[in-house]
Amino acid sequence: MKYRKRNFGYKQRFLAFLVWVVLGTVVMPISLPWMSFGFAQTPSALVKRIALRIVQRKIDPASRLIRVKQGEALELVFQTDEVVDLHLHGYNRAFRVKPGEPAVLTLSAHIAGRFAIEAHRFAGNPSIGLKPKSNEITLLYLEVYPR
Numbered sequence: 001m002k003y004r005k006r007n008f009g010y011k012q013r014f015l016a017f018l019v020w021v022v023l024g025t026v027v028m029p030i031s032l033p034w035m036s037f038g039f040a041q042t043p044s045a046l047v048k049r050i051a052l053r054i055v056q057r058k059i060d061p062a063s064r065l066i067r068v069k070q071g072e073a074l075e076l077v078f079q080t081d082e083v084v085d086l087h088l089h090g091y092n093r094a095f096r097v098k099p100g101e102p103a104v105l106t107l108s109a110h111i112a113g114r115f116a117i118e119a120h121r122f123a124g125n126p127s128i129g130l131k132p133k134s135n136e137i138t139l140l141y142l143e144v145y146p147r
């Protein structure tokens with residue numbers, strides 16, 4: 001009887017070890033990315049992300065007017081074919097965008113109104129026939145509607 005009991009205990013410990021191995025190698029690696037994905041998804045789902053591409057000193061006509069509601073969280077992702085200094089009026093945000101390096105302007109649209117996003121300086125890009133230029137050019141408008 002004593003021998004049987006000891007044998008049963010060994011089997012139990014072996015089963016517990018198997019469960020531990022299965023949890024560690026299969027269940028946790030599968031569930032952890034899903035858990036973190038869930039946490040990351042909650043705040044980013046509330047952010048309005050808008051891609052904006054500057055080509056030959058212009059924004060695509062369909063994207064020249066951004067309309068949002070006051071209080072909305074925005075991510076304006078700029079791409080460009082030459083180095084350009086941008087300025088969002090009203091919110092007074094100035095930033096530089098370089099080719100091959102998307103620049104993200106994060107913004108909480110708390111001020112209602114119509115605001116120009118201007119290019120203050122283009123650095124030029126000889127490979128596509130662009131000379132440096134320092135005029136202020138309005139590329140697009142951001143319209144923030146009151147709640």
Ligand SMILES: [Cu+2]
Binds near residue numbers: 087088089118120
């Ligand atoms: Cu400006």
